[in-house]
Amino acid sequence: MSSDTDHIEKVTSQDYEWGFVTDIEQEKLEPGLNEGVIRFISAKKGEPKPLLEWRLAAFEAWKTMEEPDWAKVGYPAIDYQSISYYAAPKNDDDRPKSLDEVDPELLETYEKLGIPLHERAALAGVAVDAVFDSVSVATTYKGKLEEMGIIFCSLSEAVREHPDLVLKYLGSVVPVRDNFFAALNSAVFSDGSFVYIPKGVRCPMELSTYFRINAADTGQFERTLIVADEGAHVSYLEGCTAPKRDENQLHAAVVELVALKDATIKYSTVQNWYPGDKDGKGGIFNFVTKRGLCKGDRSKISWTQVETGSAITWKYPSCVLKGDDSVGEFYSVALTNNHQQADTGTKMVHLGRNTRSTIVSKGISAGFAQNTYRGLVRIGKGARGARNHSQCDSLLMGSTCGAHTFPYIEVKNRHSEVEHEATTSRISEDQLFYLRQRGIKEEDAVNMIVNGFCKEVFRELPMEFAVEAQKLLEVSLEGAVG
Amino acid sequence: MNLLEIKGLEASVGGKPILHGLDLVVPMGEVHAIMGPNGSGKSTLSYVLAGKDGYEVTAGEVLYKGKNLLDLAPEERAAEGLFLAFQYPVAIPGVNNMYFLKAALNAQRKHNGEEELDAVDFMNLLDGKLELVGLDRDLLKRSVNDGFSGGEKKRNEILQMAVLEPTLSILDETDSGLDIDALKVIADGVNSLRAPDRSTLLITHYQRLLDYIVPDRVHVLARGRIIKSGDRHLALELEERGYAWLLEGSETGA
Numbered sequence: 001m002s003s004d005t006d007h008i009e010k011v012t013s014q015d016y017e018w019g020f021v022t023d024i025e026q027e028k029l030e031p032g033l034n035e036g037v038i039r040f041i042s043a044k045k046g047e048p049k050p051l052l053e054w055r056l057a058a059f060e061a062w063k064t065m066e067e068p069d070w071a072k073v074g075y076p077a078i079d080y081q082s083i084s085y086y087a088a089p090k091n092d093d094d095r096p097k098s099l100d101e102v103d104p105e106l107l108e109t110y111e112k113l114g115i116p117l118h119e120r121a122a123l124a125g126v127a128v129d130a131v132f133d134s135v136s137v138a139t140t141y142k143g144k145l146e147e148m149g150i151i152f153c154s155l156s157e158a159v160r161e162h163p164d165l166v167l168k169y170l171g172s173v174v175p176v177r178d179n180f181f182a183a184l185n186s187a188v189f190s191d192g193s194f195v196y197i198p199k200g201v202r203c204p205m206e207l208s209t210y211f212r213i214n215a216a217d218t219g220q221f222e223r224t225l226i227v228a229d230e231g232a233h234v235s236y237l238e239g240c241t242a243p244k245r246d247e248n249q250l251h252a253a254v255v256e257l258v259a260l261k262d263a264t265i266k267y268s269t270v271q272n273w274y275p276g277d278k279d280g281k282g283g284i285f286n287f288v289t290k291r292g293l294c295k296g297d298r299s300k301i302s303w304t305q306v307e308t309g310s311a312i313t314w315k316y317p318s319c320v321l322k323g324d325d326s327v328g329e330f331y332s333v334a335l336t337n338n339h340q341q342a343d344t345g346t347k348m349v350h351l352g353r354n355t356r357s358t359i360v361s362k363g364i365s366a367g368f369a370q371n372t373y374r375g376l377v378r379i380g381k382g383a384r385g386a387r388n389h390s391q392c393d394s395l396l397m398g399s400t401c402g403a404h405t406f407p408y409i410e411v412k413n414r415h416s417e418v419e420h421e422a423t424t425s426r427i428s429e430d431q432l433f434y435l436r437q438r439g440i441k442e443e444d445a446v447n448m449i450v451n452g453f454c455k456e457v458f459r460e461l462p463m464e465f466a467v468e469a470q471k472l473l474e475v476s477l478e479g480a481v482g
Numbered sequence: 483m484n485l486l487e488i489k490g491l492e493a494s495v496g497g498k499p500i501l502h503g504l505d506l507v508v509p510m511g512e513v514h515a516i517m518g519p520n521g522s523g524k525s526t527l528s529y530v531l532a533g534k535d536g537y538e539v540t541a542g543e544v545l546y547k548g549k550n551l552l553d554l555a556p557e558e559r560a561a562e563g564l565f566l567a568f569q570y571p572v573a574i575p576g577v578n579n580m581y582f583l584k585a586a587l588n589a590q591r592k593h594n595g596e597e598e599l600d601a602v603d604f605m606n607l608l609d610g611k612l613e614l615v616g617l618d619r620d621l622l623k624r625s626v627n628d629g630f631s632g633g634e635k636k637r638n639e640i641l642q643m644a645v646l647e648p649t650l651s652i653l654d655e656t657d658s659g660l661d662i663d664a665l666k667v668i669a670d671g672v673n674s675l676r677a678p679d680r681s682t683l684l685i686t687h688y689q690r691l692l693d694y695i696v697p698d699r700v701h702v703l704a705r706g707r708i709i710k711s712g713d714r715h716l717a718l719e720l721e722e723r724g725y726a727w728l729l730e731g732s733e734t735g736a
Contacts, residue, residue, distance in 0.1 A: 430572045433534050437568075438586035438642065439560035439593065448585070452576025452625065 029086040035059065037085050038187055044086065045156050048163050051170075058176035058186030065180045071343035072372045072404055073312050075285060078250055085188045085221075144204070151196040152207055155223055158194035165196060169227050173256040173293045173320070181252040181314075182289040189223035189254065197232035197263075206462055208237040222253040228263035230296065235266040237465060251310075253288045261296030261323065268461055269317075270469055272309035272476075280339025280368075283311025290317035291347075294326035294355075302329040303346065304460045306469045308476045311340060316374065318347035321355035321383075328357040331457040333469070335476055336369030336401070345375035345406075350383035350416070359390040362454050366397040366477060372404040377418055379411045386416040394424040395453050397446075397477070447474045484545075485510045485650055485681045486531075491542035492706075493530045500526040502706035503542065508650070511678040515692055515717060516685045518703035519725045524685045525569060527703065528654040532566040533559055546650070560586075561593035563649030567639040567656045573627040579638070580608070580622040587645055611644040614674060616667050633664045640671035647675065652683045657691040669694030689721040704729055 029037060038059050042052040067078070145152055151162060158166050176186040197203050228234050238255075251273065257265045267290075276283025286309075292301035303317040313336075319328025330346035348357035357377065365371040377388045394403035405422050427449055435445035451458070451470050458466045486508040493501040500523045508514050518524055529537045531544065533556035544551040551559060574582070588598040599607065612619060615637050627635050636656055643651055656668055672682055672695050684695060692700075692714065700716040701708045702725070710716065710728055 428572070429535060431574050433532075433556065434568065434572045434574070435582075435586075436556040437532050437560050437566050438582075438646070439557050439589040440585055441557050441589070442555075444585070444589075448577050448582070449574060452574055455576035 029084050031084045032081050033059075033083070033085055033188070041086050041188060041190075045159065047159055048167075050167055051159060051163075054167075054171065054176070055187050058183050059188075061177045062180065062183035062187055065177075065183055067180050068314075071314050071374070072370060072406075073314065073341040073343050075312055075341075078285070080184075083250060086190075148201050148204070149198040150201060150203055151194065153194055155189075155192045155194045155225065158225075162194075162196070165227070166194065166225065169225055169256065169258050171256075173258060173291045174254050174289050179289060181287040182254050185221050185223060185252045185254045185289070189221045192223040192225075192253070193236075194224070195226040195234060195236060197228045197234045199229045200231040201229075202233040203235065206235045206237050220251055222251075224253070224255040225258075226256070226265055226267070227258045228260060228265050228299075230260045231262040232260075233264045235462065236268070237462065238267070238269045239271050249283075249285055251284055251286045251288070253286075253290075255288070255290040255317075257290075257292035257301055259292065259294050259296065259299035259301050259326075262298045263296065264300045264302075265292060266302045267292070267304070267317070268465055269303075269305040269307075270465060270472065271305065271307045271313070272472060274311075275309050275338065275340050276311040278338050280311065283340070284309065285312045286310035286315065287312075288315040290315065291320065292318070292328070293320045294323050294328060294352075296326070297323040297352070298325045299323050300327040300329075302327075302331075302460070304329075304331040304457065305333070305344075306457070306461070306465075306472065307332070307334040307342060307344060308472055310342075313340075313342040313344050315344045316346055318349070318376075319357060320349045320351065321357065321386075322351045323355075324352040325354045325356075326352055327355070329460075330357075330359045330361070330375075331460040332361045333364070333454045333457045333473070334362070334371060334373075335364040335473060336366070336371045337476055338367040338369060340367075340369045342370070343372040343374055345373045347376040348378070348388055350377075350379045350386040350388070352383060354385040355383055356386070357388045359388070359392070360456050361390075361392045362457055363392070363394040363403055364397070364450060364453070364473075364477075365394065365401040365403050368400050370402045370404070372406065374406045374408075376408040376410070377420075378409075379413050379416045379418065381412045383413050384415045386413065388416075388418045390418075390420045391456075392420075392422045393453065394422075395450065396424065396426045443478070446477065450477060483510045483548075484508065485547065486551075486683070487545040489543050489545075491527075491530070491544060492540045493526060494538050494540055495526060495536060499540070500706055501530070504703070504707050506701065506708055508681050508683060510681055512698040513672075513676065513682040513684065513695060514699045514701060515697040516683060516701050516703050516708075517687070517689075517717060517720055519729075520687075522704045523706045524703055525654055528566055528652050528683075528685055531559075531652060532556060532564065557589070558593075561590050563590075565643055565646055565648030565651045567636075567643055567651065567653040569654040569656070569658065571627045571630075571635045571639055573625070573630070575625050575628050577626050578622075579624055579626050582626050583608075583622070583642060583645055586642065590646060608645065611641055614644055615641045615671055617641055632659050633661070636660060636664060637667060640668055643675065644671055647680075649679070650681050650683065651675065652685065654685045655687060656684075657686055657688065665691060666694060689717045692717045702728055 038055050042055055174182050176183050195207060226236060257267060259265050273284035273286055294301050301319050305317060307313055317330060321328050328348050334342045334344050336342045345361060346359055359375055361373045363371040363373055373392045375390060377390060379386045392405050396403055403424055407420050409418055411418055427446060431449055432445050435448060436442055450473055458469055461469055484507050488504055488506040491501050491504040516524060526537060530539060539552055584604050591598055617637050621634060627638060630638060639656060657665055684697060697714055700712055700714060702710040704725060
């Protein structure tokens, strides 16, 4: 036992050593949002003055903005004054005391996904003595990255260690006034990741938030900034397949990507926040702004997402293709079951010459869920030779769910090509019968058909993620047919 | 021993009665052909036997290996060795043909308490079968029946049959729309599976297939029941005279 305690102590002190955690005082702000709150957050994090001013400007902007209502989702009004904007690290009193207090269905899902026992508690938000992340793994590879000049740390740390770099790019892709939720995030963002890949460097491994110990408590107003300098390559993974419990119902994250000349950024997400129970009670509202700027010529940004969680998803990972010959990609699987609602898609804004974009969206809807694809392809005046291909497929399971497709196409240049294909289908009885006639159980047959439907997206995911994503879809669809 | 015994089978599709008291016995080890005019209920019979949703049995019984077949789910029937080669095999986009075939075989093996085959053993097994049906290996890398030609789809059905080695194979007009070379391939596939512990039910429009697969018995299905049975010469007679002479004497079912 004592050796366990030693180990835990060692682990927790290591957190410190690497500066992953900014503040361990158990402090929590009373609910409400005003200038004082923002000053408090900024001071708490020891931020430089320009960043505080940036936050305050965002707050001023936010106060004048309206919450968007154009998405095809419905939810009760959010009272922004009832939210606490500084709660990290989480107070143990607010957490379930043990796994006994956690939704048994959530635990069952962990079981099915094969999540190790000790991780289940952390994922379910149970107060545990130490977060059992792979500290040793993190520390080993961090050294290796540093040797190559790669910066990968929490945004708070980056603000302290590399303020000029952060301030140069923060808000350069998603301006504070961009939209209501982005403005809110800019004012109060808690933490997130910062990545900088120097010129000509190819990041030797997939960067993943999983290895960032304190990532667990930054969910609510997460902010991520990734900069790939000229000729740099990076692949970044966000999220994990385990359904994650969070007491904060509103999530308004912002992710900004900047790719300079000849740089490539691949950003993969598996989003599986708590979707609420079968009757649509609880669940996360996920209002996310993700945008990448292909700033330099021949740069490339690729978004791949597998969205299965959250009660409401409002998310449009986008690419601004500014550099000539730059490339934007969006591959998405969005699955909604029970009473989940998703309004998701992308924006491809072509500004440079010969810019190319590809959109592949697969929406799967079951139960009483509503699943909407919303995508914009804009070809600017100067985007001579631009090309886009969009493909949006929807799969319906049962007769009480809905699938919707809203493609917006704006072309201001005659020397460009835009293609859009869309299909909506049901899982066909004939396909199911065919597979069952070959001895494959009905549930397995459904999974096989759904995975086949998503294949074009799954093959864009890094190998390990792809396997997990398949499994995740299976678990998320359980009971959807039959 | 009789592998399949159908007694007084009545079945409806969408409330419309199609089979009107069908009787049929297929002993173990025999190949039986079922012929009949359009709309006589041939495909309905094959779907009822395989257990497709929407094909409702209203009377009669079906014994398979001496047990009530109608109690079993479609996948259980399949695992018990009942195989239906479809007239119109459906495409399943994105599902790799080889992966599907392996999943099907292993589902059956699992059901029978046998060890599942790994990829290497499966490939070895497959090599011989591919040759048998004259299919290119590339077809295994594609999605199930997706973009296959008519002939490729039928050969793919026979490949599945060869791999699964069913106890009872039902071929639902597998010969329709095939050229003579493809027809021979199908026939070779079926003939190679002929064994004392296996039976085949050939549903066909034409006598042509029976030149290559010589049946032990031939049955005429019309107006939802078997109206005549005989040996292979019955097929030749039907080829010559058509069905009209048989239909005159038969009454319509209830």
